[in-house]
Amino acid sequence: xxxxxxxxxxxxxxxxxxxxxxxxxxxxxxxxxxxxxxxxxxxxxxxxxxxxxxxxxxxxxxxxxxxxxxxxxxxxxxxxxxxxxxxxxxxxxxxxxxxxxxxxxxxxxxxxxxxxxxxxxx
Numbered sequence: 001x002x003x004x005x006x007x008x009x010x011x012x013x014x015x016x017x018x019x020x021x022x023x024x025x026x027x028x029x030x031x032x033x034x035x036x037x038x039x040x041x042x043x044x045x046x047x048x049x050x051x052x053x054x055x056x057x058x059x060x061x062x063x064x065x066x067x068x069x070x071x072x073x074x075x076x077x078x079x080x081x082x083x084x085x086x087x088x089x090x091x092x093x094x095x096x097x098x099x100x101x102x103x104x105x106x107x108x109x110x111x112x113x114x115x116x117x118x119x120x121x122x
Contacts, residue, residue, distance in 0.1 A: 004036050004043045014093040015056035019043075021095050022054055022063065029105040039066075048112040052105060060089045063096060065108050074103060 001009070004023070008016055026045055027034070034047040042064070044053035050066030064087050065071055071083060077100055082089040088104070090096050096104075 002036075003038050007038065007043055011056040015061055018061055018092060018095050019054060019056055022061070022101070025095070025098060025101055026052060026054075026105055029102055029109075031109060047109060048116040051108045051112060056092065059092070061092055061095075062087045062089050063101075063104065064088075065104050071104070073107070074100070077103070 008019055008023075011019060023043065030045055030051060031047055034045050034051065036043065036045055038044065039046075039050060039053050042053045042055040044064075044066070045051040052066060053064040055062050055064070060082070066086075071078060071086075071088060078088060081096075088096065095101075
């Protein structure tokens with residue numbers, strides 16, 4: 001069992017099912033070379049740097065786009081959720097809608113690719 005599976009095993013329902021679905025969705029959206037690991041004790045995806053992390057808490061789940069720019073352009077779509085500079089909170093039993101998750105993940109991928117390209121030019 002890997003560390004992500006071990007984390008998810010400890011999450012009580014309905015959060016475990018919600019995060020398991022979230023994880024599968026992110027895997028499909030992220031580039032094939034994306035890796036998984038723990039970051040600050042939370043499951044996280046890495047692609048040319050930190051991409052997105054997620055976690056369950058007592059009363060909600062959260063997704064943490066690594067880099068606050070990912071949420072900046074989505075303000076109107078985020079109104080049903082509790083947000084802060086770097087997190088989007090959602091109910092334990094209701095995953096982030098697929099179209100919104102896709103926008104967040106693809107924004108993080110684009111940001112990391114741009115940063116990697118800028119480093120190469122230096």
